Amino acid sequence: MTEKKKINLNRVPIPKQEPLIRRRNFNEVALGYTEEQAMEEASRCIQCKKTGCKVGCPVDVDIPEFIKAIQDGDMPEAVRILKSKNSLPGICGRVCPQETQCEMTCNLAKKGAPIAIGRLERYVADWEKAHPEVIERQKERVRFNGKRIAVVGSGPAGLTCAADLAKLGYEVTILEALHVAGGVLMYGIPEFRLPKDIVQGEVDYVKSLGVEIRFDHVIGKIATVDEILEDGYNAVFLAPGAGAPMFLNIPGENFSNIYSANEFLTRTNLMKAYLFPEYDTPIKVGRKVAVFGGGNVAMDSSRCALRLGAEEVYIIYRRSRVEMPARAEERENAEEEGIIFQLLTNPKRFIGDEQGRVKAVECYEMELGEPDESGRRRPIPKPGTEFIIDIDTAIVALGTRPNPIIPSTTKGLELTRWGTIKTDEATGRTSKEKVWCGGDMATGAATVISAMGAGKRAAADIDAYLQGKS
Amino acid sequence: MYRILAREDLTPNIHLFKVEAPLVAKKARPGQFVVVRSDEKGERIPLTIADWDKEEENVTIVFMEVGTTTRKLALLNAGDSIPDFVGPLGRPTEIEKFGTVVCVAGGFAIATIVPIARAMKEAGNKVVSIMGFRTKDLVFWEERLGSVSDELIVTTDDGSYKRKGLVTEPLKELLQETKVDRVIAIGPTVMMKFCSLTTKPFGIKTMVSLNPIMVDGTGMCGCCRVSVGGETKFACVDGPDFDGHEVDWDLLMNRLRAYLDEEQESLKLWEERNKALIS
Numbered sequence: 001m002t003e004k005k006k007i008n009l010n011r012v013p014i015p016k017q018e019p020l021i022r023r024r025n026f027n028e029v030a031l032g033y034t035e036e037q038a039m040e041e042a043s044r045c046i047q048c049k050k051t052g053c054k055v056g057c058p059v060d061v062d063i064p065e066f067i068k069a070i071q072d073g074d075m076p077e078a079v080r081i082l083k084s085k086n087s088l089p090g091i092c093g094r095v096c097p098q099e100t101q102c103e104m105t106c107n108l109a110k111k112g113a114p115i116a117i118g119r120l121e122r123y124v125a126d127w128e129k130a131h132p133e134v135i136e137r138q139k140e141r142v143r144f145n146g147k148r149i150a151v152v153g154s155g156p157a158g159l160t161c162a163a164d165l166a167k168l169g170y171e172v173t174i175l176e177a178l179h180v181a182g183g184v185l186m187y188g189i190p191e192f193r194l195p196k197d198i199v200q201g202e203v204d205y206v207k208s209l210g211v212e213i214r215f216d217h218v219i220g221k222i223a224t225v226d227e228i229l230e231d232g233y234n235a236v237f238l239a240p241g242a243g244a245p246m247f248l249n250i251p252g253e254n255f256s257n258i259y260s261a262n263e264f265l266t267r268t269n270l271m272k273a274y275l276f277p278e279y280d281t282p283i284k285v286g287r288k289v290a291v292f293g294g295g296n297v298a299m300d301s302s303r304c305a306l307r308l309g310a311e312e313v314y315i316i317y318r319r320s321r322v323e324m325p326a327r328a329e330e331r332e333n334a335e336e337e338g339i340i341f342q343l344l345t346n347p348k349r350f351i352g353d354e355q356g357r358v359k360a361v362e363c364y365e366m367e368l369g370e371p372d373e374s375g376r377r378r379p380i381p382k383p384g385t386e387f388i389i390d391i392d393t394a395i396v397a398l399g400t401r402p403n404p405i406i407p408s409t410t411k412g413l414e415l416t417r418w419g420t421i422k423t424d425e426a427t428g429r430t431s432k433e434k435v436w437c438g439g440d441m442a443t444g445a446a447t448v449i450s451a452m453g454a455g456k457r458a459a460a461d462i463d464a465y466l467q468g469k470s
Numbered sequence: 471m472y473r474i475l476a477r478e479d480l481t482p483n484i485h486l487f488k489v490e491a492p493l494v495a496k497k498a499r500p501g502q503f504v505v506v507r508s509d510e511k512g513e514r515i516p517l518t519i520a521d522w523d524k525e526e527e528n529v530t531i532v533f534m535e536v537g538t539t540t541r542k543l544a545l546l547n548a549g550d551s552i553p554d555f556v557g558p559l560g561r562p563t564e565i566e567k568f569g570t571v572v573c574v575a576g577g578f579a580i581a582t583i584v585p586i587a588r589a590m591k592e593a594g595n596k597v598v599s600i601m602g603f604r605t606k607d608l609v610f611w612e613e614r615l616g617s618v619s620d621e622l623i624v625t626t627d628d629g630s631y632k633r634k635g636l637v638t639e640p641l642k643e644l645l646q647e648t649k650v651d652r653v654i655a656i657g658p659t660v661m662m663k664f665c666s667l668t669t670k671p672f673g674i675k676t677m678v679s680l681n682p683i684m685v686d687g688t689g690m691c692g693c694c695r696v697s698v699g700g701e702t703k704f705a706c707v708d709g710p711d712f713d714g715h716e717v718d719w720d721l722l723m724n725r726l727r728a729y730l731d732e733e734q735e736s737l738k739l740w741e742e743r744n745k746a747l748i749s
Binding site for chain 2: 177178179215216217218221222223243244245247253254255256257259260262263266267271272276277278279280281282284355356357400403404405
């Protein structure tokens with residue numbers, strides 16, 4: 001009888017910057033596994049036959065296989081396995097909500113802590129970055145199959161779709177409205193969660209596959225989708241995201257120093273306003289900041305405000321902690337850094353000074369009623385509970401909706417009642433011939449990995465369609 | 471990169487660049503703008519399209535030196551390149567046969583109004599243009615605007631050239647004397663505000679081109695939001711043209727002042743670092 005190896009039910013913790021230090025810098029919070037830590041965590045994987053983990057991954061990464069390669073100490077092989085399915089592992093390892101995906105369905109999760117798949121994925125991606133000779137091997141281009149594809153937007157959906165199609169031999173051109181590639185990975189998610197050199201490293205990988213990126217191309221303005229098709233592209237994949245911000249629609253919302261989270265994060269992350277005046281774009285953060293919302297974007301905004309020098313930062317959220325859509329890990333990070341959670345609170349109006357700058361917000365308390373159609377308990381205002389919080393900056397992080405520029409300039413594109421482009425979920429096909437769509441423009445604001453999954457499915461379907469297989 | 475094909479100094483601190491941008495030139499319409507970034511550490515600023523040439527594949531911008539970015543741009547010459555030149559953005563100006571159209575422009579916005587006046591004329595309107603400057607030395611494009619107008623009135627605040635006074639005075643006289651069907655006013659915010667106040671009692675529709683602070687210029691941030699007829703609008707996608715009688719001018723002016731301290735700090739630092747270049 002062979003001796004049964006005892007499985008360690010606890011995962012190896014990831015080293016992090018101390019809260020008191022990191023709350024004033026933009027360096028990455030989670031420092032990543034060392035080689036020893038990665039080997040130890042990988043050794044917990046039991047290589048089960050019934051792989052739960054794979055079921056939870058939207059881009060079908062061969063998880064036990066890449067972990068096996070780590071166990072064997074064959075890092076180039078781990079890189080190869082990961083990259084054959086996921087072109088952006090350094091990003092996914094950092095920002096995927098693994099707790100609701102691969103790690104949720106890991107068989108170990110039934111008894112203890114699931115394998116830290118995201119951290120291992122990140123470890124492999126970072127190892128590859130430190131060993132550029134591995135990339136060299138992958139530079140062999142696939143032969144051009146004579147067909148050209150235009151991808152609109154260089155966020156996670158666009159990059160994934162472009163990479164997959166390039167690997168199949170298509171000539172792919174990405175048309176990007178901003179001056180850098182990466183979409184929300186560059187303008188939205190802050191440096192301390194996702195370093196920008198990691199993103200640009202992955203963008204460079206996609207370019208190394210032969211993908212061309214054209215910047216400053218606002219599709220709908222500089223050219224329409226129909227003009228792209230007339231230009232000889234065989235297919236168009238629309239992945240412009242859901243970039244238009246929603247506001248609270250309460251009195252005083254246009255006072256100075258009230259930002260949408262999109263503006264606040266774009267100034268901070270994309271334009272590097274945290275390095276002002278070294279960089280030219282300014283940002284205004286006073287002593288007291290209120291952030292409205294309970295999602296990841298609210299967490300990111302509050303933590304950026306703190307790092308920009310605010311003394312007190314409030315998250316104002318109308319439900320309670322359990323209904324918060326933000327990832328548990330990011331909520332904990334925010335709490336450790338000293339963000340103040342003002343729960344069951346809703347704003348009524350902003351109050352300004354004589355120069356039109358915000359100086360306070362009047363709020364009222366909420367209580368939770370019966371669950372609504374989203375399954376979350378509905379917040380109900382409690383009359384007569386109004387109170388005032390003095391603030392000098394406000395950031396509205398209520399979510400985003402699709403930007404109308406493309407839908408309003410493209411004929412024959414059917415929309416949903418939420419303004420998203422009607423898209424077949426399995427294939428990404430739209431109502432318009434030769435046009436596919438994926439990511440937030442199809443689903444409304446969602447996750448990086450779901451956008452990547454959509455990019456992958458669309459690439460497969462575009463290929464099948466152009467090969468005449470479907 | 472977008473190559474500067476030609477540079478012209480219209481006044482000591484107002485400059486014209488002809489920029490190579492074939493795709494923008496192909497789509498540009500009167501009233502639209504571009505977002506420009508001067509260098510890797512630069513910010514994104516909106517500049518109105520002053521002219522364009524589809525065949526020659528270039529777009530003309532005119533800007534005044536007011537802060538770090540425009541000072542940086544002013545150091546560039548023909549042959550140099552601008553890293554980012556995004557456009558054409560915004561909705562084009564509404565051009566129709568209205569009858570008599572009065573085009574009012576102040577300062578460097580003369581450049582913006584020329585293609586609008588030209589399009590209005592081509593659409594069959596009688597075009598009366600009023601151009602206002604602080605003083606004689608700042609006057610430019612008098613002939614150019616005159617060539618697309620049936621009548622041209624030039625004012626200077628100090629009376630050093632042509633008519634003394636503000637643009638609102640001849641505007642008011644025109645409204646009293648003739649039948650005007652539409653007014654277009656473009657220039658400093660305060661000038662557009664007072665043009666709107668001048669035309670309001672006459673009930674003549676007055677379109678203004680708003681100039682709030684912008685970041686992306688594509689509708690993704692709301693930095694450029696303005697209040698028009700009580701509703702919040704994004705100037706970059708819903709405008710920049712709006713009905714001047716509906717605009718909340720005080721709100722716009724407050725929001726334009728939001729970064730005054732930072733703008734000065736940035737310019738001071740830039741001037742210190744570039745003493746040699748600018749002396």
